[in-house]
Amino acid sequence: MDFKPTPYTQKATQSIGDSVAFDNRRNKQRASASGEILIAWHHESDILRAYPTLDIGENGARIIVDCQLPDGLSGLTLVHRPTGIQINRPSIVAWCRSVRGDSGTLLHYQAGIRFF
Numbered sequence: 001m002d003f004k005p006t007p008y009t010q011k012a013t014q015s016i017g018d019s020v021a022f023d024n025r026r027n028k029q030r031a032s033a034s035g036e037i038l039i040a041w042h043h044e045s046d047i048l049r050a051y052p053t054l055d056i057g058e059n060g061a062r063i064i065v066d067c068q069l070p071d072g073l074s075g076l077t078l079v080h081r082p083t084g085i086q087i088n089r090p091s092i093v094a095w096c097r098s099v100r101g102d103s104g105t106l107l108h109y110q111a112g113i114r115f116f
Contacts, residue, residue, distance in 0.1 A: 054110065070096070073092065
């Protein structure tokens with residue numbers, strides 16, 4: 001893959017809306033990536049799902065989803081669009097958290113996908 005992240009310099013704390021704050025655990029920063037990745041989950045391998053990406057790197061991506069994905073859900077991540085970068089790596093949901101607006105209403109979920 002050929003994603004060009006900015007150099008990682010320090011451990012950062014990230015806040016996602018009002019509902020979640022967590023430490024950045026990566027050694028390398030991910031590149032912002034508008035577009036989407038295609039994933040075929042193992043439990044329904046004949047169906048490709050497209051997920052908007054917030055950022056992506058050599059070892060994973062952060063995506064937007066409309067429902068809670070269970071930690072440990074596995075699949076095959078195929079490609080990033082529109083760049084056409086082929087990923088073709090087994091993947092797993094590392095985490096999934098709700099994102100809420102100022103009034104506390106659920107906006108969507110974000111999930112961390114780890115590539116192997």
